[in-house]
Amino acid sequence: MAQEMEKRGEVMKEYEIYSEYWEGTKTAKVVRHNEHKYWGVHLSDSTSDNKGFLMWHPTKSEYWCEDIAENFCQGMVREDGSVRENMYYVRGLHKA
Numbered sequence: 001m002a003q004e005m006e007k008r009g010e011v012m013k014e015y016e017i018y019s020e021y022w023e024g025t026k027t028a029k030v031v032r033h034n035e036h037k038y039w040g041v042h043l044s045d046s047t048s049d050n051k052g053f054l055m056w057h058p059t060k061s062e063y064w065c066e067d068i069a070e071n072f073c074q075g076m077v078r079e080d081g082s083v084r085e086n087m088y089y090v091r092g093l094h095k096a
Helices: 002-014 062-073
Strands: 015-023 026-033 039-045 053-057
Antiparallel strands (some): 015 026, 026 039
């Protein structure tokens, strides 16, 4: 367990948290990589067995990641970052 916490601590030093969204058991954090300065989002659900999913978007903006975070908390995006069926035209998810 302590080793696992050390690994998580290393990951936490990799980025800074800019904003956090939550609804029910779902939490999403918009982050920025400390070295490369690109944006990402960490998605987690406390009912899930895994530690969450961190996805980087080097060519996207903070706002793009905020939309992903909000969509995850509202149930439109899964914890692995995939979009739920029939949700592509909700809140701009169809944009590449």
